[in-house]
Amino acid sequence: MLEQNAVNVTAIFILFQFFFTCLFFREKHCGVKGISSFVLSALMLLLTSIFTLIYANTLNEFYAIALIVSFSSIYYFVIRSFTELLSIRTKRKTERYYFLFAVAISIGTLILTDEVVYGISIGILASAVIPLVYLLRLISNKVRYLDILAERTFLSHCISLILIGYLLLLIVIFVKKVLPIGILQYLSLELTESVNTASLFWGLCAHISLLIAFLIVIYKFKQDELKKVGETDYLTGVYNRKAFFERVSGIHDSNDTYLILIDADFFKKINDHYGHIAGDEALKHIAKVLQGNISKSDLLARYGGEEFIIAVINTDEKKLRVMVERLRAQMESSPLVFNEITIQITLSIGVSKFSKQDILQDIEQADNMLYQAKANGRNQAVYSLT
Numbered sequence: 001m002l003e004q005n006a007v008n009v010t011a012i013f014i015l016f017q018f019f020f021t022c023l024f025f026r027e028k029h030c031g032v033k034g035i036s037s038f039v040l041s042a043l044m045l046l047l048t049s050i051f052t053l054i055y056a057n058t059l060n061e062f063y064a065i066a067l068i069v070s071f072s073s074i075y076y077f078v079i080r081s082f083t084e085l086l087s088i089r090t091k092r093k094t095e096r097y098y099f100l101f102a103v104a105i106s107i108g109t110l111i112l113t114d115e116v117v118y119g120i121s122i123g124i125l126a127s128a129v130i131p132l133v134y135l136l137r138l139i140s141n142k143v144r145y146l147d148i149l150a151e152r153t154f155l156s157h158c159i160s161l162i163l164i165g166y167l168l169l170l171i172v173i174f175v176k177k178v179l180p181i182g183i184l185q186y187l188s189l190e191l192t193e194s195v196n197t198a199s200l201f202w203g204l205c206a207h208i209s210l211l212i213a214f215l216i217v218i219y220k221f222k223q224d225e226l227k228k229v230g231e232t233d234y235l236t237g238v239y240n241r242k243a244f245f246e247r248v249s250g251i252h253d254s255n256d257t258y259l260i261l262i263d264a265d266f267f268k269k270i271n272d273h274y275g276h277i278a279g280d281e282a283l284k285h286i287a288k289v290l291q292g293n294i295s296k297s298d299l300l301a302r303y304g305g306e307e308f309i310i311a312v313i314n315t316d317e318k319k320l321r322v323m324v325e326r327l328r329a330q331m332e333s334s335p336l337v338f339n340e341i342t343i344q345i346t347l348s349i350g351v352s353k354f355s356k357q358d359i360l361q362d363i364e365q366a367d368n369m370l371y372q373a374k375a376n377g378r379n380q381a382v383y384s385l386t
């Protein structure tokens with residue numbers, strides 16, 4: 001009676017899981033990141049795994065096969081949704097083969113083995129471990145999410161914990177299966193039973209932590225994404241003015257810091273001759289060239305219209321001049337090619353020293369130098385470094 005109830009309840013969880021997964025992909029199709037539907041489907045994974053682990057040894061073969069196929073697909077969908085949410089999916093084509101491989105191994109083992117619980121354990125190993133190892137690889141590969149490093153590590157630990165739990169469960173089953181009766185009696189059945197119970201308990205705890213870790217990573221990731229949106233210039237992808245001021249105010253050692261104000265020459269003509277879209281592309285191109293010529297610690301922002309600003313940190317005058325000349329020359333020698341039209345872009349540059357007392361005054365000084373660069377004929381840099 002109890003087993004039948006367990007089967008019914010698990011079936012309900014699985015149905016709900018499919019419902020929430022469909023909802024997630026429907027929302028994704030409509031351009032919405034379905035966090036709630038993902039969370040609910042991950043919750044269903046948790047509940048299904050609890051029931052599967054607890055009642056695995058009470059099921060007959062038919063139910064076991066149905067359960068393993070459903071379990072494999074739940075894992076596949078939850079992990080796929082998670083990677084979609086974080087935009088870290090890479091091996092799109094091979095993913096589905098993992099799933100098919102997992103189902104094939106599970107069903108094959110169930111058919112070949114005479115013990116259902118043994119088949120289910122191999123099935124769980126194949127259907128859960130393969131996607132979890134895949135997920136572990138994906139999250140450790142993505143340096144892009146450095147800001148959520150602690151949460152990623154927590155998630156990696158949860159996954160490792162689940163893998164160890166499964167391994168233990170398998171070892172217990174294998175030990176029971178392969179050891180001669182004499183040794184089994186020596187070890188005592190009770191001992192293996194308690195290890196079995198402990199590994200079940202471990203599996204449950206690990207799944208609960210997996211769910212919590214999923215939620216924490218997604219929450220942090222969303223926070224991080226929102227912060228980035230608020231700090232980024234929508235067109236060029238570099239920092240916006242507000243983010244620049246916030247970050248510059250955090251610079252403590254002002255001795256080796258310089259400000260570079262950059263303005264595209266005759267930008268109005270680009271808009272007038274080639275259109276506003278070409279103008280936008282030109283701004284993106286400028287940002288790309290600038291970004292490619294500064295170091296990681298430097299701050300690049302769009303200061304306004306066709307003006308950019310860079311705070312060069314930890315440098316000296318000589319290196320600064322080399323860098324500024326490189327920026328100017330690189331821009332001059334890499335025109336934008338837009339709709340098969342080559343658009344020449346040059347930059348006028350004003351440079352000042354960062355004093356930390358009054359950032360606006362330092363920028364004004366750079367602006368004065370920029371004005372001089374324009375007055376001197378453009379496509380050049382003018383410095384005020386005292």
Ligand SMILES: Nc1nc2c(ncn2[C@@H]2O[C@H](COP(=O)(O)OP(=O)(O)OP(=O)(O)O)[C@@H](O)[C@H]2O)c(=O)[nH]1
Pocket residue numbers: 235263264265266267268269271275276277278279280283304305306374378
């Ligand atoms: N396409 C596009 N144009 C922009 C954007 N922001 C500002 N501009 C244009 O940039 C041009 C700036 O023109 P001006 O300030 O007259 O300067 P300029 O033509 O670059 O001339 P100089 O600075 O004197 O060399 C204007 O035509 C603005 O419309 C933008 O986001 N996209």
